[in-house]
Amino acid sequence: xxxxxxxxxxxxxxxxxxxxxxxxxxxxxxxxSKALVIFRDEKRSYVSVWNWIQRFGxxxxxxxxxxxxxxxxxxxxxxxxxHF
Numbered sequence: 001x002x003x004x005x006x007x008x009x010x011x012x013x014x015x016x017x018x019x020x021x022x023x024x025x026x027x028x029x030x031x032x033s034k035a036l037v038i039f040r041d042e043k044r045s046y047v048s049v050w051n052w053i054q055r056f057g058x059x060x061x062x063x064x065x066x067x068x069x070x071x072x073x074x075x076x077x078x079x080x081x082x083h084f
Contacts, residue, residue, distance in 0.1 A: 015039050019049050020056060
């Protein structure tokens with residue numbers, strides 16, 4: 001069995017999620033990639049982190065619920081010509 005030189009190693013899901021977590025906490029891309037050293041695998045570049053952000057950054061973490069009621073305290077609002 002011959003292993004191709006172009007065969008790629010997939011990054012662990014834990015590493016990807018941790019990098020997204022660090023980035024969205026406020027770390028820069030280079031600092032996020034440096035923080036992945038704790039996993040002791042191959043060094044990941046900041047471009048890899050950027051690609052993960054582009055790929056997974058749009059997924060919502062939680063589902064937003066539709067607002068069914070508004071509570072207004074001691075406020076007068078005007079709807080059309082009427083005040084409520």
